[in-house]
Amino acid sequence: MNKVNIEINNMDYQGMLEAVFLATQDAISVVNENGEHILVNPAYEKLTGIDNDDIIGKNSLYDIEEGESLHMKVLSTKKPVGNTKLKIKPSGKTVVAQAAPIIVNETLKGSVAVLHDMSGIKDLTDKLNKAEKKLRELTYKYKPEDIIGESVAINEVKKMIEKAAEVPATVLLRGESGTGKELFANSIHALSSRRNNSFVRVNCAALTDSLLESELFGYEEGSFTGALKGGKKGLFEEADKGTIFLDEISEISMNTQAKLLRVLQEKEIMRVGGNYTINVDVRVIAATNADLSKLVREGKFREDLFYRLNILPIVLPALRERKEDIPLLIKSFIVKFNDEYGRNIVGISDESSSILINHQWPGNVRELENVIGRSIINMNLNERIIESEHLPQLYLNKKLPIKNYVAAGNEAMTKLSNVLDKAESDYIKDIYVRLNKNKTDTAKVLGISLRSLYYKMEKYGIK
Known part of the structure; x- marks a missing residue:
């Protein structure tokens, strides 16, 4: 009776397995x-795209597109093989596989492998990356990895960026227009x-003095005509516990x-039309392309x-001081515009790169980025x-010559200032039309603020 029960239990056990x-x-x-396949489960058929009848009797390399056979490694070493990345066919999926020997009565009878589909993990990773990108867009546009370049000059700046991040001191970023001050901030x-x-x-530079003050x-x-009911929080309040980046700081009145100085000294602001102070904890990063000391x-x-402001300059x-970074930047911009424009540009010719x-x-x-974008x-x-x-005309290294307006013969003479004004007007007009x-x-191309450009265009009647 006991023997019958044992046999039934063994049958149940086998059925469960x-x-x-x-x-x-x-x-x-x-x-x-x-090394010949003798058994696969339905999940294997679904993952590989191979039917049971097609795989049975085939060797262990039959289903591998890239990578080595874990089965053969197990059979040759009689030891388990840990997580190994493989690409299988015909589905083309990437898997992580593990394998172990099958030993019966101390005799090697075969090998068993388990394959984990990585596509689901990849999808989750892609979604996580997209979510991270969205979050970054809501807070800050760039991250340190976006700083492209390996030149001595840019590596020195990277070191300074890391040091600046460790302390709450005010930072002053100085550089020409288009050097990426917002990226570094x-x-x-x-x-x-x-x-x-x-x-x-x-x-x-984009706001008038009164508007900038109310925004900051x-x-x-009721502090002025058009003020919202209940008032409005300023950007310093919005940036509390965070960072405020004041670009083109040289343009403020x-x-x-004076009011900005109070914020830096006292860590407090007063709203326009207000009679009380508000404490703020804000890290200030300022930037300019002007010589503030001048x-x-x-x-x-x-x-x-x-x-x-100049505590940590x-x-x-x-870019002309780190030209060895240009190929890396070009490669980065090609990837960017391929994504934006739906293109499949694979590179740039040696002649174009040299230019x-x-x-x-x-x-x-910024100019290099625009050139690559227009080229594509x-x-x-x-x-x-x-x-x-494909390259747009690189006219900026060919400044327009100042015409000879000095009087000759019966032509009227004029002041030097008029000659310079005429040259400046012609050059601005030419760049404006070209863009x-x-x-x-x-x-941006002229290296002046938008406010200064509006002033000069009005002065010279450029429309």
């Missing part, structure tokens, strides 16, 4: 001591202990400079504010390599 083998979601394959924030709080960017410090209800000497910038190198490396880049990295737009859909004919009358790009 078969049920588990068939139901498990991980793909399982078994080979004999000769974002990177400092992303590396700092404030990374999980707001990063607020303010273009000081907020205002109380002396009056706003503006101080000229009485156009407060000396005490300059010293408050970081000078960003011009770009030898250009002086008065517009720096100029290409036909079937073209894959950026050739010299399809885009004021923002024109200001």
Whole structure:
């Protein structure tokens, strides 16, 4: 009686093992001591795309597209093999596989392997990366990895960025237009202990003095015509516990400079029309392409504010000072525009690369990015390599000659200032037209603020 019960239990046990083998979601394959498949489960068929009848009797390499056979390694060593990445066919999926020997009565009878599908993990990773990108767009646009370059000059800046992130001191970023001041400001924030709080960017040149003041410090209800009911929080309040990036700091008025100084000294602001102070904990990063020390000497910038801002100065190198980084930047921009424009550009010709490396880049990295973008737009859909004919005219290293307006013969003479004004007007007009009358790009290329460009265009009647 006991013997019958044991036999029934063994049959039940075998049935349970078969049920588990068939139901498990991980793909399982078994080979004999000769490396021939003798057993696979439905999950294996689904993962590989191979039917049971087609795989049985085939050798252990039959289903592998890239990588070595774990079964053969197990059979030769009689030892288990840990997680190994493989690409299988015909499905083309990437899997992580493990294998172990089958030993019966101390005799090697075969090998069993378990395959884990990595596509689900990849999908989750892609979704996580997209979510991280979205979150970064809501807080700060760039991260330290976005700083492209391995030159001595840019590596020195990277070191300074890391040091700046470790302390809460005010940072002053100095560099020509287009050197990437916002990128470096974002990177400092992303590396700092404030990374999980707001990063607020303010273009000081894009706002009038009164509007800039109300935007920075907020205002109380009824403080001016059009003020919102209940007032409005300023950007310093929005950036509390985070970072505020004041771009083109040289453009703010002396009056706003005094109020900014108070924020840096006292860590408090007062709204426009308000009669009480509000404490704020904000890390200030300022940026300029102007020589602030010169503006101080000229009485156009407060000396005490300059010293408050200049606690941790970081000078960003011009692109012409780190030309060895240009190929890396080009590669990065090609990837970016392929994604944005839905293209499949694979590289750039040696001739085109040489042209770009030898250009002086008065517009720096931003100009290089624009050139690559326009080059890809100029290409036909079937073209894959950026050739010299795709490059837009690099006119910036060919300054327009100042015409000879000095009187000759019966021509009227004029003041030198008129000659210079005429040359400046012609040059601005030429750049403006070449850039399809885009004021923002024109200001960037000329290396002046948007406010200064508007002033000059009005002065010279450029429309």
